[in-house]
Amino acid sequence: MRDTHAFWTWFDLEAGPKLGAREVSFRKAFAYLDTLQRTGPVTIVETGCTRIAGNWAGDGQSSVLFDHYLSHCPAGSEAHAVDIDPNATAQCRQLVSNRVHVHTGDSVPVLRQIARTLADAGRTIDLLYLDSFDVDWKNTTPSSAHHLKELVSIVGSLRSDTLVMVDDCPAQARMVGTEPGNYSLISQPEIGGKGGFVAEYAAQVGATLLFSHYQAAWTHFV
Numbered sequence: 485m486r487d488t489h490a491f492w493t494w495f496d497l498e499a500g501p502k503l504g505a506r507e508v509s510f511r512k513a514f515a516y517l518d519t520l521q522r523t524g525p526v527t528i529v530e531t532g533c534t535r536i537a538g539n540w541a542g543d544g545q546s547s548v549l550f551d552h553y554l555s556h557c558p559a560g561s562e563a564h565a566v567d568i569d570p571n572a573t574a575q576c577r578q579l580v581s582n583r584v585h586v587h588t589g590d591s592v593p594v595l596r597q598i599a600r601t602l603a604d605a606g607r608t609i610d611l612l613y614l615d616s617f618d619v620d621w622k623n624t625t626p627s628s629a630h631h632l633k634e635l636v637s638i639v640g641s642l643r644s645d646t647l648v649m650v651d652d653c654p655a656q657a658r659m660v661g662t663e664p665g666n667y668s669l670i671s672q673p674e675i676g677g678k679g680g681f682v683a684e685y686a687a688q689v690g691a692t693l694l695f696s697h698y699q700a701a702w703t704h705f706v
């Protein structure tokens with residue numbers, strides 16, 4: 485049985501208030517997972533693991549959050565966290581239980597291996613969280629392209645109701661200053677940062693945008 489009441493008490497009192505700009509979207513992501521109410525274990529896959537203990541507002545502590553959520557899910561619930569930096573994965577292993585399988589390597593090929601492992605076990609993903617290759621806000625293309633490649637690598641493990649969430653992708657728009665302190669939009673806000681190309685692809689294939697804050701999330705990629 486999934487009874488996440490105790491998770492929400494912890495989230496409301498301890499984690500949420502420290503999460504800053506990500507509180508609203510992590511709250512929505514976990515609330516969405518609650519609505520799935522599938523029987524059997526829950527599966528979460530993330531890229532970019534927790535690399536600094538206690539860095540809630542800076543990075544988000546995703547691996548710690550996922551581990552807590554899964555501790556209230558049926559036996560066999562698990563997460564896979566991938567990071568290219570062995571120092572990050574070593575740190576992450578100190579912070580999470582053995583429900584979280586921590587993989588060291590480039591996420592694009594490692595996600596392909598995880599997809600095979602999940603398929604062999606008859607598992608699909610409930611939440612895919614993409615937060616690896618740090619974004620350069622003056623040139624978002626390398627990071628944004630990497631996150632689209634991640635989605636391609638693992639797409640075979642998605643269901644239509646799988647939540648795909650990307651970090652560091654606030655909507656961006658062009659503005660002109662009219663008078664001091666006043667601006668007019670000259671383009672509609674579009675999701676940028678790490679999620680720019682994922683958002684473009686989502687729109688082209690008719691995926692459903694669930695929310696767009698500092699993090700954005702979709703269902704129906706497949």
Ligand SMILES: C[S@@+](CC[C@H](N)C(=O)[O-])C[C@H]1O[C@@H](n2cnc3c(N)ncnc32)[C@H](O)[C@@H]1O
Nearest residue numbers: 532533534543544545546567568569591616617
């Ligand atoms: C922002 S941090 C992740 C923070 C984490 N999600 C959290 O909430 O605590 C980004 C991580 O992505 C990792 N990374 C960068 N490029 C990568 C790649 N090609 N494959 C896998 N991980 C990568 C970095 O080593 C770094 O640890």
